Amino acid sequence: MKKTHFLVSMLALAFFSSCQNGDENDNENLRKEEVHAKTVNVTNHDGRPFSTGSGSAAGKFVSGPGGGVLMQGFYWDVPEGGNWWNTVKDKLTAWSDSGIGAVWLPPASKAQNGAYSMGYDPTDYYDFGNFNQNGSVETRFGSRTELEALITKAHAENMQVYADIVINHNSGGQSQANPFTGTNTWTDFSGVASGKFQRSYNDFYKNSYGNNDEGAFGGFPDLCHANPYVQDWLWGRDDSVGKYYKNVMKFDGWRFDYVKGFGPWVVNNWNSNVGGFSVGELWDSNVNTLEWWANNANSSVFDFAAYYKMDEAFDNGNLNVLNDDMMWKRNPYKAVTFVANHDTDVINNKMPAYAYILTHEGYPTIFYRDYEEWLNKERLNNLIWIHNNKATGTTSILYTDTDEYIARRNGYNGNPGLVVYINNSSSWQERWVETNWSSQQIKDFTGNSGWYPTTQGDKWVKVQAPPNSYSIWSLNQ
Structure with a gap:
């Protein structure tokens, strides 16, 4: 929810709210001293929460x-x-x-501020712009x-x-006497146009179930x-x-x-x-x-x-x-x-x-x-x-300093993974890194580098990244 764009009214509490591939055979010991590998052991994650x-x-x-x-x-x-x-x-x-x-x-349903609302002050959860209430038929x-x-x-x-x-909260109810507060509260939602989920004071804190739950927001009626x-x-x-x-x-x-x-x-x-x-x-x-x-x-x-x-x-x-x-x-x-x-x-x-x-x-x-x-x-x-x-695949952090960050996705189920090199400095940077790939040509899939290096038999290779930018390396396939 937007935390800074609300105007609250007394009646409504409304929201207005690149070098070619000749470098890959550099001295093995030198480049291994350059790279300090740190592996993050995190669970493999290759899917997303929707079907393939x-x-x-x-x-x-x-x-x-x-x-x-x-x-x-x-x-x-x-x-x-x-x-x-x-x-x-x-x-x-x-x-x-x-x-x-x-x-x-x-938020798709009709809210207190009608055609002007971003929806975070809900009144009628079943009105998707098809009932004339809160000053409009359509929503914003x-x-x-x-x-x-x-x-x-x-x-x-x-x-x-x-x-x-x-x-968490609702808005746009009518005033009603509330025995739990001893005052009138804007908690009467019996007149919602859809006729569904009608609410009254006992459906909001404080009420017969208690005085409050984990948190209220902005003075709006707090749903119980x-x-x-x-x-x-x-x-x-x-x-x-x-x-x-x-x-x-x-x-x-x-x-x-x-x-x-x-x-x-x-x-x-x-x-x-x-x-x-x-x-x-x-x-x-x-x-x-x-x-x-x-x-x-x-x-x-x-x-x-x-x-x-x-x-x-x-x-x-x-x-x-x-x-x-x-x-x-x-x-x-x-x-x-x-x-x-x-x-x-x-x-x-x-x-x-x-x-x-x-x-x-x-x-x-x-x-x-x-x-x-x-x-x-x-x-x-x-x-x-x-x-x-x-x-x-899983993630291994290969190198970090103030200006450089290099990490490897380790690949999964035949997919080769990648190496990402982020460079916050004002000049080109190069590092030797250990990859997933032995004696194979790789490339930068962002096109920021023109290198096409071949990894060594032990999977190490030199990669580079442009100033204030990044490169992302994987098998050239």
């Missing part, structure tokens, strides 16, 4: 050995006017062609028909669609997940929010907003009853906390530990911190990595950060504005292709 395509026609996503990537299909304050679903739908074929296997959409993003057309088009491209789910009625409507009933999104609207997975506000058991129960991919927004750089939550929620989690380490590494000139612990090192199956999102965009030197997450383990996310507006799309597509086709 098989023999589909051009224009449809097909998962490669390294899987695919996730596109965050929005940013904060996308244009108003109800055309966002059409904007995203029109980009799906190009995204699919580029190797993007899933898209994460903003468009109509239900347009949303359904987007999802249908994504599935035709073999892509998955993830819904942003906001179940301890109430069996709330549980039933969120994930239990055949027409519960989760099952309706999955079975009727055809969403494939979930991004849970502000999971600090309720226990991980909530997401665990949703996943057990509804299914689908899930990832939680636990805004915390402590990897122990991230791992604890992911395990207890039976869910992936955004790797904020990696996010802040990348900022320190690439913006503050200390690549040594990439040796530190991160969620993808703890459990890559449950780590969703990212460089920016709609809430936070602190990394300025983004291309090496994308080179990092698209060559390492975890499930990498591309931010819409980085891809469509701000960065070099051709370079990003190159990294996505490398990720999907070469980024396999």
Whole structure:
């Protein structure tokens, strides 16, 4: 959720918110002294949380050995006017062609601020722009028909669609007398236009179930997940929010907003009853906390530990911190990595950060504005292709200093893996490294280096990286 773009009203609490290959036979002892290898023992991760395509026609996503990537299909304050679903739908074929296997959409249901809301102030979970309430029929993003057309088009491209789910708090209820507070509270949702999941004061804290749960947000009515009625409507009933999104609207997975506000058991129960991919927004750089939550929620989690380490590494000139612990090192199956999102965009030197997450383990996310507006799309597509086709196997960190970082993906199931070399210095750098390959020619798949070296019989080879950039090496095949 956007943490800084809300205006709260008394009535509504609304959101506005290159040298050829002659060097490879250099003295073996010299080059082994140059490279200090450090191996990170992390679990092998070669799939992604969506099915592998098989023999589909051009224009449809097909998962490669390294899987695919996730596109965050929005940013904060996308244009108003109800055309966002059409904007995203029109980009799906190009995204699919580029190797993007899933898209994460903003909260899709009607919210307190109607046609102006980014959706993080939900009122009626079953109104996808088809009921006239909160001042509009359509949401900021468009109509239900347009949303359904987007999802249908994504599935035709073999892509998955993830819904942003906001179940910590609600907004847009009417005032009612609340015996648990002794005041009036904005907790009467009996008049929601869909007629589904009507709520009253006992469905929010404080109430007969207690005074509070793990956390409230911004003064909004705090949904009480301890109430069996709330549980039933969120994930239990055949027409519960989760099952309706999955079975009727055809969403494939979930991004849970502000999971600090309720226990991980909530997401665990949703996943057990509804299914689908899930990832939680636990805004915390402590990897122990991230791992604890992911395990207890039976869910992936955004790797904020990696996010802040990348900022320190690439913006503050200390690549040594990439040796530190991160969620993808703890459990890559449950780590969703990212460089920016709609809430936070602190990394300025983004291309090496994308080179990092698209060559390492975890499930990498591309931010819409980085891809469509701000960065070099051709370079990003190159990294996505490398990720999907070469980024396999466990990870070994081969060398780090302040300005240089070299790591190896060790390959898996016949796929050769890769070596990534990130150079934060202002000049070309070269290093001898131990690869996965004996007496074979390799190349830099980014095209940044013109070298085509042949590895020695013991798998060692010299590679290079350009200033303030990166190179990614694998078998020349």
